[in-house]
Each structure stands twice: as structure tokens, then as C-alpha cells.
Amino acid sequence: MKPSAASTTAAWIAWRWATLFWKRMANKKRILLFGWLPPPVFGPSVAYQALLRSDFPKHFDVTFINLSVVSNIRELEQFRVRKLLKLAQFLALELWYLLTRRFALVCYPISFNRNAFLKDTVLLGLARAFGVPTVLWAHGTGVARFRETLSPRLRTRFDQMVRRSRGVLVLAECLREEFGNLLPLERIRAVTLGIEPAPTDARHPDGRTILYVGTLLKAKGIFDLLEAFPTVRACVPEAHLVVAGEWFRADEEQATLEWCRRHHLTEAVRFVGPVWGEAKWALLRSADVFVFPPHSRSEAFGLVLLEAMQAGVPVVTTRGGARNEMVADGVTGLLAEEQNPSDLAAKILQLLTDPLLRERMGRAGRERFLSHYTHEHYGRRMIEALEAFTSEPPDPLPNHNP
Known part of the structure; x- marks a missing residue:
């Protein structure tokens, strides 16, 4: 046939x-x-x-x-x-x-x-x-x-x-x-x-939410952020801090929880554990300011900053490593001095008390992400x-x- x-x-x-x-x-x-x-x-x-x-x-x-x-x-x-x-x-x-x-x-x-x-x-x-x-x-x-x-x-x-x-x-x-x-x-x-672009819905911040996402470790600056937070609360009493991530060391976790109890911050600081996917994007959409203040001895980059920029959230991070090039200081976010809670608090307050500045920097950060930091770039x-x-x-x- x-x-x-x-x-x-x-x-x-x-x-x-x-x-x-x-x-x-x-x-x-x-x-x-x-x-x-x-x-x-x-x-x-x-x-x-x-x-x-x-x-x-x-x-x-x-x-x-x-x-x-x-x-x-x-x-x-x-x-x-x-x-x-x-x-x-x-x-x-x-x-x-x-x-x-x-x-x-x-x-x-x-x-x-x-x-x-x-x-x-x-x-x-x-x-x-x-x-x-x-x-x-x-x-x-x-x-x-x-x-x-x-x-x-x-x-x-x-x-x-x-x-x-x-x-x-x-x-x-x-x-x-x-x-x-x-x-x-x-x-x-x-x-x-x-990083890969992800679908981002409209943001709905409340004007008082500070967000940290990342491994919970001293070298990532989480203790510096916690030390800065009482100063922020003194100026913006309704401010609250959401911390997402997994603790790297159990002793640091216990020390942090005890510190929050001593400073009467257990209600103002919320630890939500590690988040991925839609849960992470939901947190980013609800944030007013994203803070990631690592120590440059151990952190050269910070992919979480790109996620915040993609979501249109203005960022506060520390000087050092690739962050000096990633974040345009005063345009897409603010750079603080490393291991300096006072300067970190000042930068957070600069954004938290100025809605127009937050909107402008968040928009500029998203534009910078789309033009430089997608996985295809x-x-x-x-x-x-x-x-x-x-x-x-x-x-x-x-x-x-x-």
C-alpha cells in the first residue's frame, strides 16, 4: 500500500x-x-x-x-x-x-x-x-x-x-x-x-505600612530596622511594620521577639513568616514603604528590592554593593547609611510623611525595573x-x- x-x-x-x-x-x-x-x-x-x-x-x-x-x-x-x-x-x-x-x-x-x-x-x-x-x-x-x-x-x-x-x-x-x-x-x-515580571494588580496602601521581606538575619539588617522603628512610631504613631521571611537562626528569633515585648511593640510589629507567590505580591501591594537594609559585607545585591520596584513601592535600602546602581537615590528610592538606625528612621519618615513623594518614587521604580531588571534583560x-x-x-x- x-x-x-x-x-x-x-x-x-x-x-x-x-x-x-x-x-x-x-x-x-x-x-x-x-x-x-x-x-x-x-x-x-x-x-x-x-x-x-x-x-x-x-x-x-x-x-x-x-x-x-x-x-x-x-x-x-x-x-x-x-x-x-x-x-x-x-x-x-x-x-x-x-x-x-x-x-x-x-x-x-x-x-x-x-x-x-x-x-x-x-x-x-x-x-x-x-x-x-x-x-x-x-x-x-x-x-x-x-x-x-x-x-x-x-x-x-x-x-x-x-x-x-x-x-x-x-x-x-x-x-x-x-x-x-x-x-x-x-x-x-x-x-x-x-527577575520574572509578575502580574501586579492595583495597589491599596493605607499610608502607614512599612514592609520588610527577606531572610531574617542580623546581616540582612533586620535588627537595624527594628531599632529604627520606635523613632518612626514617635513621629507617626499609627505606623506599623510587617516582617515577612524565615528566621535563619533560632537564637536571633527569640532575642527579637523578646526585644519587641520589652519595647511594647508586639502589636505594631507583625511577623508573618515566609511568603511566596500571590501572598508576597499582596503584601507588596499593601505596603507604603519597602525597607531592606543589609550589611554590605554579606549582601551584594538584594532581589527583593526588584520585587518592590516592580510592584511600584518606593524603597529604602543601605548603600553598598550593587544597590548603589540598582536604586537611584532620590528618584526610585532612598539610600541610608549602613548599620545606622537613626539615618534609616529618617529615610523611612521622609517617605512615610510625603504621599506625593511615595507615589513619584514608586512609579519611577517600576519604570526602572521594566527597562533594566526583567529576566530577559x-x-x-x-x-x-x-x-x-x-x-x-x-x-x-x-x-x-x-
């Missing part, structure tokens, strides 16, 4: 489509990307998820290895035997990929923690053993401080790891100098993060950076320790 004309045409279309697909895939540069995906939900895992949903994996042939080893952020700093087992799994998976695929580049998130750095040397060492060029991605700050915590031998290994790479990615132009003593600036590229920045690193290899650097 002869095939019909329709079935012949369908077979030809399928063959043609498959040919074009594999030809297109063959022309793509292969990238082995290490990173994190939720759970747990924290800045880096959200950032990688957004990247993988942008045009980035359409431009490159991306193989992703998820480095997540815990489901709860409280376990991040705790030793667990299963973390060692996970490392063995990561090594086996990386070895399989390196044996079966030819990569143009390995992109790896470098750690500024001694134990995590030792893990980095193992996984990056395997890639180098296969002759695959590496690009290091710094999600934090404090290169100089981290090097000082290392023994001379480990410091040398860190320097070699950086200097032997094709280059380093940082989160803002102002952070390029972090690696300036180890690499020429042309091998240090800034890739500002972005982020994906294009990443494409541009890795295309540059996969072109001509850099000139070799002399071996010396700065």
Missing part, C-alpha cells in the same frame, strides 16, 4: 524540522552551568531560575547542575553527611557530562566561605583537568576579606583559580574592582541580575558576557601573588 501524499508531506516536514533543529543545536556553544534552584527559595536560587527562563538557554546549549543540598535555609551553614554524598553526586554528574559532551565553557558560582571554597576547588579542578575554560561568578562581596581568612596555601589556590579562569562575573560595575588585584578589568564583567546581559568569554582566549598572566 502506497503512502498518501499527506503522510509523505508530514514525514518530510518532520524530517526537515528535525534537521534544522539539530543543525541549530550543533551551532550553539555548549555551556556547563553550575548554580542553585529552589528549594530553598533564596536570592541565588531565584536568580538562576529567572536566568533559565530567559532567552539565555535558547542562545546557548546549556547543561545545568543544581548545587542545592538543603531544603531549608537554616541548614545552609550546618554540616550534614548528606552534603558530602551530594558532592560525590555532583562530581559523578560533572564527570559524565565532561565525558559525553564538548563544552565551550564552565560557568561556576565562586564561594567566599572556606568549606564551600574547598568544594569549589574540586568541581572546578575536574573541569580544568578536561581542558574546559572556566568563568567564575561572584554572587557576593568581600574578596580581600575572604583571602585574609585563608591559610597561605589556600590563598595561593584561590588566586590561581581566579587567574587561570577566562574571567569573573560580578553583580555590578562598582564590584569589578573586587578582583582588580587578581585580573585585568577587561576580564571582569558585570552582569546585573533580573538579565538573560541578554549574560549572553553578552559569556559570548565575550568564549571568543579569543585571554593573554596568560604572570604567576605572582598580589
Whole structure:
């Protein structure tokens, strides 16, 4: 029985489509990307998820290895035997990929923690053993401080790891100098993060709500905000603070709750726990001012600021890291001095007592988000950076320790 004309045409279309697909895939540069995906939900895992949903994996042939080893952020700093087992799994998976695929580049998130750095040397060492060029991605700050915590031998290994790479990615132009003593600036590229746009309904703030969203940890500035709040209440007695997020340490949680009781703030400060999805957007829509005052030693960026900007909420944050570039001071929000509750309170009051200023800054923040910080902008920045690193290899650097 002869095939019909329709079935012949369908077979030809399928063959043609498959040919074009594999030809297109063959022309793509292969990238082995290490990173994190939720759970747990924290800045880096959200950032990688957004990247993988942008045009980035359409431009490159991306193989992703998820480095997540815990489901709860409280376990991040705790030793667990299963973390060692996970490392063995990561090594086996990386070895399989390196044996079966030819990569143009390995992109790896470098750690500024001694134990995590030792893990980095193992996984990056395997890639180098296969002759695959590496690009290091710094999600934090404090290169100089981290090097000082290392023994001379480990410091040398860190320097070699950086200097032997094709280059380093940082989160803002102002952070390029972090690696300036180890690499020429042309091998240090800034890739500002972005997030996926979410549907945002009309806002309905009440003129007195201050909102914090993020991990509850001293380094995130939650204690600075609580210390600033009584000053705010003295000027705006009806003001209240909504705190959303998961506590990183149980002792800090107990100390904070006790502090609120001593200062008679248990009704004015509401802890709502971790929030995601629509629950988070509902909080943002009801907020008048969004406050995120981290310490720059541990926080280079702050994706929650982008969420607030997207929702049209004016932000108050601390100077330092990528925040100096993300928030246009006096335009989309206000920058306060780090670990300075008095200055933080003054900035909050500046917005809380001026409805027109809040409206203007909230609108400007949303416009800035849509023009700079969506996941597609982020994906294009990443494409541009890795295309540059996969072109001509850099000139070799002399071996010396700065």
C-alpha cells in the first residue's frame, strides 16, 4: 500500500524540522552551568531560575547542575553527611557530562566561605583537568576579606583559580574592582541580575505600612530596622511594620521577639513568616514603604528590592554593593547609611510623611525595573558576557601573588 501524499508531506516536514533543529543545536556553544534552584527559595536560587527562563538557554546549549543540598535555609551553614554524598553526586554528574559532551565553557558560582571554597576547588579542578575554560561568578562581596581568612596555601589556590579562569562575573560595575588585584578589568564583567515580571494588580496602601521581606538575619539588617522603628512610631504613631521571611537562626528569633515585648511593640510589629507567590505580591501591594537594609559585607545585591520596584513601592535600602546602581537615590528610592538606625528612621519618615513623594518614587521604580531588571534583560546581559568569554582566549598572566 502506497503512502498518501499527506503522510509523505508530514514525514518530510518532520524530517526537515528535525534537521534544522539539530543543525541549530550543533551551532550553539555548549555551556556547563553550575548554580542553585529552589528549594530553598533564596536570592541565588531565584536568580538562576529567572536566568533559565530567559532567552539565555535558547542562545546557548546549556547543561545545568543544581548545587542545592538543603531544603531549608537554616541548614545552609550546618554540616550534614548528606552534603558530602551530594558532592560525590555532583562530581559523578560533572564527570559524565565532561565525558559525553564538548563544552565551550564552565560557568561556576565562586564561594567566599572556606568549606564551600574547598568544594569549589574540586568541581572546578575536574573541569580544568578536561581542558574546559572556566568563568567564575561572584554572587557576593568581600574578596580581600575572604583571602585574609585563608591559610597561605589556600590563598595561593584561590588566586590561581581566579587567574587561570577566562574571567569573573560580578553583580555590578562598582564590584569589578573586587578582583582588580587578581585580573585585568577587561576580564571582569558585570552582569546585573533580573527577575520574572509578575502580574501586579492595583495597589491599596493605607499610608502607614512599612514592609520588610527577606531572610531574617542580623546581616540582612533586620535588627537595624527594628531599632529604627520606635523613632518612626514617635513621629507617626499609627505606623506599623510587617516582617515577612524565615528566621535563619533560632537564637536571633527569640532575642527579637523578646526585644519587641520589652519595647511594647508586639502589636505594631507583625511577623508573618515566609511568603511566596500571590501572598508576597499582596503584601507588596499593601505596603507604603519597602525597607531592606543589609550589611554590605554579606549582601551584594538584594532581589527583593526588584520585587518592590516592580510592584511600584518606593524603597529604602543601605548603600553598598550593587544597590548603589540598582536604586537611584532620590528618584526610585532612598539610600541610608549602613548599620545606622537613626539615618534609616529618617529615610523611612521622609517617605512615610510625603504621599506625593511615595507615589513619584514608586512609579519611577517600576519604570526602572521594566527597562533594566526583567529576566530577559538579565538573560541578554549574560549572553553578552559569556559570548565575550568564549571568543579569543585571554593573554596568560604572570604567576605572582598580589
